[in-house]
Amino acid sequence: MAASATHVANATIEAVWxxxxxxxxxxxxxxxxDVGLAxxxxxxxxxxxxxxxxxxxxxxxxxxxxxxxxxxxxxxxFRHAKLVEVKHEExxxxxxxxxxxxxxxxxxxxxxxxxxxxxxxxxxxxxSTEARAALTLRLLCGLTTxxxxxxFLVPEPTxxxxxxxxxxxxxxxxxxxxxxxxxELSSRLASVLEVVYLVFNEGYSATAGDxxxxxxLCEDALRLGRILAELAPDEPEVHGLVALMEIQAxxxxxxxxxxxxxxxxxxxxxxxxxxxxxxxxxxxxDRAEKSGGVLGPYALQAAIAACHARAPTPGETDWKRIVALxxxxxxxxxxxxxxxxxxxxxxxxxxxxxxxxxxxxIASEPALRGYHLLxxxxxxxxxxxxxxxxxxxxxxxxxxxxxNSREIRLLLDRAAALHPGLRVVK
Amino acid sequence: MRFMMVVIPxxxxxxxxxxxxxxxxxxxxxxxxxxxHKAGVLLSMEGLRPPSMGARVSFKGGKPKVTDGxxxxxxxxxxxxxxIRVKSKAEAVEWAKRCPMPDGEIVEVRQVQExxxxxxxxxxxxxxxxxxxxxxxxxxxxx
Numbered sequence: 001m002a003a004s005a006t007h008v009a010n011a012t013i014e015a016v017w018x019x020x021x022x023x024x025x026x027x028x029x030x031x032x033x034d035v036g037l038a039x040x041x042x043x044x045x046x047x048x049x050x051x052x053x054x055x056x057x058x059x060x061x062x063x064x065x066x067x068x069x070x071x072x073x074x075x076x077x078f079r080h081a082k083l084v085e086v087k088h089e090e091x092x093x094x095x096x097x098x099x100x101x102x103x104x105x106x107x108x109x110x111x112x113x114x115x116x117x118x119x120x121x122x123x124x125x126x127x128s129t130e131a132r133a134a135l136t137l138r139l140l141c142g143l144t145t146x147x148x149x150x151x152f153l154v155p156e157p158t159x160x161x162x163x164x165x166x167x168x169x170x171x172x173x174x175x176x177x178x179x180x181x182x183x184e185l186s187s188r189l190a191s192v193l194e195v196v197y198l199v200f201n202e203g204y205s206a207t208a209g210d211x212x213x214x215x216x217l218c219e220d221a222l223r224l225g226r227i228l229a230e231l232a233p234d235e236p237e238v239h240g241l242v243a244l245m246e247i248q249a250x251x252x253x254x255x256x257x258x259x260x261x262x263x264x265x266x267x268x269x270x271x272x273x274x275x276x277x278x279x280x281x282x283x284x285x286d287r288a289e290k291s292g293g294v295l296g297p298y299a300l301q302a303a304i305a306a307c308h309a310r311a312p313t314p315g316e317t318d319w320k321r322i323v324a325l326x327x328x329x330x331x332x333x334x335x336x337x338x339x340x341x342x343x344x345x346x347x348x349x350x351x352x353x354x355x356x357x358x359x360x361x362i363a364s365e366p367a368l369r370g371y372h373l374l375x376x377x378x379x380x381x382x383x384x385x386x387x388x389x390x391x392x393x394x395x396x397x398x399x400x401x402x403x404n405s406r407e408i409r410l411l412l413d414r415a416a417a418l419h420p421g422l423r424v425v426k
Numbered sequence: 427m428r429f430m431m432v433v434i435p436x437x438x439x440x441x442x443x444x445x446x447x448x449x450x451x452x453x454x455x456x457x458x459x460x461x462x463h464k465a466g467v468l469l470s471m472e473g474l475r476p477p478s479m480g481a482r483v484s485f486k487g488g489k490p491k492v493t494d495g496x497x498x499x500x501x502x503x504x505x506x507x508x509x510i511r512v513k514s515k516a517e518a519v520e521w522a523k524r525c526p527m528p529d530g531e532i533v534e535v536r537q538v539q540e541x542x543x544x545x546x547x548x549x550x551x552x553x554x555x556x557x558x559x560x561x562x563x564x565x566x567x568x569x
């Protein structure tokens with residue numbers, strides 16, 4: 001009985017932590033101006049709850065309880081640290097202004113700003129992308145170090161070190177706890193969005209059957225993106241990123257077959273897409289488009305994904321619009337990979353000869369050297385043009401460039417199917 | 427994990443056609459909805475008109491039978507729902523606890539049956555393989 005009560009209380013604490021931790025850390029960070037310290041104090045409050053709640057029961061307003069416990073620890077900390085008088089006054093003033101006992105009001109009104117400050121601090125460019133991702137999952141999503149370590153496939157001590165070092169770097173660089181303004185805002189926002197999308201892709205590229213922490217990263221990233229969209233509603237790229245993630249996540253169930261083999265977009269059973277997520281994605285894209293101005297890379301990628309999402313069958317895909325969107329994407333984010341994708345869209349819209357001309361124009365790009373999709377796509381165009389011998393050579397070359405056994409099999413099968421003898425039978 | 431939080435309002439089984447919730451409750455509810463939305467957990471939500479405006483289709487002997495509402499035998503009826511995506515049942519319950527419900531009302535928390543929950547044979551049947559589906563139907567009839 002007692003053991004089960006403890007179990008229930010711990011599950012509740014974990015749930016409350018998931019909902020409240022970011023707000024608590026953000027509030028404490030405003031008070032202490034030190035994200036690392038804020039996180040430690042919040043952790044102490046969590047430990048106190050784990051000790052107390054199984055016996056006393058979960059309080060009516062658990063978030064307020066945790067915040068009060070953390071706040072008291074912050075005050076203790078400063079008393080013991082014997083900070084200079086000036087700092088005391090600063091904190092006292094902050095307390096009067098921000099930390100009113102009316103927790104609910106503070107929660108609703110100011111906490112959004114604090115959360116946004118926390119996001120920008122955790123994703124500060126002074127940190128490496130990996131460190132930003134780890135710190136964001138820790139501070140904003142309330143994940144444990146162990147969960148983050150498993151998600152990124154590194155040993156726990158390595159991840160613990162990474163987080164400790166990240167916090168130290170922020171403190172040493174005296175990164176202010178604030179939302180950047182003016183010109184700095186767009187580059188800093190890009191840094192935040194990069195982290196969110198990195199977390200999403202870590203989860204998205206994880207195959208089924210893996211440790212659940214990896215696919216769960218998609219949910220963490222989406223949740224973070226949705227929160228961000230409400231915190232910074234005037235930033236079109238935030239909505240663009242949310243739209244892109246919602247639409248990609250909508251295909252989760254359809255993108256692998258019964259034995260885990262990947263199913264390509266055009267071969268997916270569209271009835272298995274999550275249409276609630278499709279709708280949410282299209283709505284987010286709409287917000288990005290309505291805010292005016294030139295669409296950024298995320299919104300453009302979302303718009304491309306939306307063309308597929310809107311098509312009831314692959315045959316109804318608006319490839320001409322996709323080509324136009326790739327044209328725009330190549331402008332704001334030039335890259336050989338975008339060109340390659342654009343060539344595929346062009347081939348779908350205007351025929352394989354047009355696509356082949358584009359591919360041949362970028363074939364010598366150093367970034368594409370050794371990239372198996374280049375000969376694979378080229379082989380596809382050649383096959384459609386009836387240049388069978390050349391196509392077979394391209395598929396074989398592509399197979400020699402990838403290490404993924406499933407892809408090798410697929411490519412060699414395609415090459416074998418193009419054997420002249422077989423063609424006669426056809 | 428996806429959960430549906432289902433609202434079972436007190437007395438909604440007998441609510442007159444066109445019955446509306448009171449403005450104060452609606453205001454509190456939209457604050458709550460906002461908190462779900464801002465936390466990034468809300469997927470969708472809807473409120474339902476009372477059963478007196480609906481109909482029931484029941485099946486007997488392979489034939490559908492239509493009965494217009496209200497339904498005398500129904501005591502607990504659905505008033506609306508939220509679909510949320512959270513990490514655990516405990517988190518879904520935690521959100522349900524925060525719902526500003528009047529006395530005597532119920533919020534039921536139910537996890538969505540995900541595709542991955544099904545055993546392999548059911549998954550394949552659902553993924554539209556006609557031969558296999560036929561085979562399964564045969565098997566089901568025999569059993």
